[in-house]
Amino acid sequence: MRLSRYFLPVLKETPSEAQVVSHRYMLRAGMIKQNAAGIYSWLPLGFKVLRKLENIVHEEQIRAGHIPMLMPTLQSADLWKESGRYDAYGPEMLRIRDRQDRDMLYGPTNEEMITDIFRSHVGSYKDLPMTLYHIQWKFRDEMRPRFGVMRGREFFMKDGYNFDLTKEDALHAYNRHLVSYLRTFERMGLQAIPMRADSGPIGGDDTHEFLVLAETGESEVFYDSAVTDLKFGDRDIDYDDEAQCAGVMEEFTSKYARTDETHDEALFAQVPEDRRRVARGIEVGQIFYFGTKYSDAMGATVQGPDGKVVPVHMGSHGIGVSRLVGAIIEASHDDKGIIWPEGVTPFHCGIVNLKQGDAEADAACQSLYDSITALGLEPLYDDRDERAGGKFATMDLIGLPWRITVGPRGLKNGVVELTCRRTGESEELPPREAVARIAEIYAGMEVRGL
Numbered sequence: 001m002r003l004s005r006y007f008l009p010v011l012k013e014t015p016s017e018a019q020v021v022s023h024r025y026m027l028r029a030g031m032i033k034q035n036a037a038g039i040y041s042w043l044p045l046g047f048k049v050l051r052k053l054e055n056i057v058h059e060e061q062i063r064a065g066h067i068p069m070l071m072p073t074l075q076s077a078d079l080w081k082e083s084g085r086y087d088a089y090g091p092e093m094l095r096i097r098d099r100q101d102r103d104m105l106y107g108p109t110n111e112e113m114i115t116d117i118f119r120s121h122v123g124s125y126k127d128l129p130m131t132l133y134h135i136q137w138k139f140r141d142e143m144r145p146r147f148g149v150m151r152g153r154e155f156f157m158k159d160g161y162n163f164d165l166t167k168e169d170a171l172h173a174y175n176r177h178l179v180s181y182l183r184t185f186e187r188m189g190l191q192a193i194p195m196r197a198d199s200g201p202i203g204g205d206d207t208h209e210f211l212v213l214a215e216t217g218e219s220e221v222f223y224d225s226a227v228t229d230l231k232f233g234d235r236d237i238d239y240d241d242e243a244q245c246a247g248v249m250e251e252f253t254s255k256y257a258r259t260d261e262t263h264d265e266a267l268f269a270q271v272p273e274d275r276r277r278v279a280r281g282i283e284v285g286q287i288f289y290f291g292t293k294y295s296d297a298m299g300a301t302v303q304g305p306d307g308k309v310v311p312v313h314m315g316s317h318g319i320g321v322s323r324l325v326g327a328i329i330e331a332s333h334d335d336k337g338i339i340w341p342e343g344v345t346p347f348h349c350g351i352v353n354l355k356q357g358d359a360e361a362d363a364a365c366q367s368l369y370d371s372i373t374a375l376g377l378e379p380l381y382d383d384r385d386e387r388a389g390g391k392f393a394t395m396d397l398i399g400l401p402w403r404i405t406v407g408p409r410g411l412k413n414g415v416v417e418l419t420c421r422r423t424g425e426s427e428e429l430p431p432r433e434a435v436a437r438i439a440e441i442y443a444g445m446e447v448r449g450l
């Protein structure tokens with residue numbers, strides 16, 4: 001993409017309404033525009049990151065054997081009256097009446113709708129286990145929408161629902177989700193720690209939240225610092241293997257790590273004192289096992305191998321896809337702007353032309369642009385007729401992890417400059433080698449975007 005043809009409305013001033021760094025940088029980098037409290041348009045740069053996160057979530061869900069689909073944002077209130085949650089959900093639910101005077105709502109989550117789909121089409125244990133998911137906009141009329149996309153009213157969520165014959169099978173689904181979430185968040189360059197939590201309006205006893213540690217996090221968390229040493233890495237997991245999934249679950253959840261709702265001082269006191277941590281975290285995902293709560297209320301049953309008809313065991317699992325954009329920035333930035341991890345960056349590298357209009361510099365930039373594009377990667381070429389300082393400031397703000405700087409002086413010596421956004425280190429090298437380095441950095445990584 002050439003910057004002169006792109007829509008990147010960066011702001012020079014720091015917007016006064018933004019209280020946290022991710023919100024400030026998302027507004028300044030032209031990623032989002034607020035349309036109403038907690039409701040945002042995703043401008044082109046923000047939309048690219050959102051799509052990258054969505055792609056990673058899809059890939060990891062499909063890898064775990066879960067089946068993608070799409071349910072609507074608007075729901076009929078009838079199903080919620082059946083489950084008993086229409087009244088219980090309270091003022092967070094946006095209730096709408098259609099022209100026929102029917103009660104509708106903008107879905108805050110989809111347990112009821114998926115249970116209805118299941119009961120309409122599945123009647124035998126032979127179709128189980130089954131996990132269906134979608135990635136769709138949700139609406140919760142939050143009392144205090146704030147921190148930009150981190151606590152929005154309209155937000156993008158991946159929500160998945162498992163259906164199993166027995167409690168044991170459903171607990172395997174729980175563990176499988178935990179494992180796939182560890183992998184998903186690591187691919188995004190994040191450490192998200194599973195912590196024992198409270199289930200709130202979703203229900204059930206077993207639930208873990210995934211928290212990214214950050215000073216601006218809304219949740220207070222208590223943990224044994226040993227949990228931050230755990231890395232999922234590139235383990236080869238067989239998601240059907242119950243023992244293997246249970247082993248990873250055990251490894252990642254046996255140390256003390258809890259949100260304030262479930263915190264237990266007496267248990268925490270058993271953690272060696274030098275490893276006890278009290279901090280703040282951003283909740284980027286949550287998994288639940290709630291047994292037969294919805295299948296009992298809504299009659300979602302299957303015939304078991306013994307011919308008996310039994311309610312299915314269920315759980316649900318969510319990832320806050322739009323919240324993650326803010327969470328990644330909270331975890332990865334400096335005083336000049338965002339620093340995108342390679343796995344989620346909107347463009348793979350920037351190309352800065354120090355002397356637009358100089359025939360040699362223009363040709364060298366175009367050639368770099370073509371070579372990097374031919375690799376299947378997306379460069380952002382700043383081809384505007386602007387001062388070098390302004391171009392660097394824009395690149396730093398929008399946070400592309402690598403920048404190639406091209407100027408007549410370097411070209412005389414046959415070199416361009418390759419700069420790492422995270423370390424600030426630069427090296428001079430011939431253009432062909434710069435392209436080879438970019439190819440090497442992104443080898444084996446998901447590279448497609450929009």
Ligand code: P5A
Nearest residue numbers: 109151152155159283284285286316317318320323
């Ligand atoms: C699990 C999926 C559920 O709704 N039902 C279906 C279950 N869980 S949850 O924890 O309530 O939400 C899942 C994730 O969505 C994100 N999230 C939000 N993101 C932005 N703004 C909000 N107002 C908001 N509310 C929830 C969180 O990341 C949460 O973990």
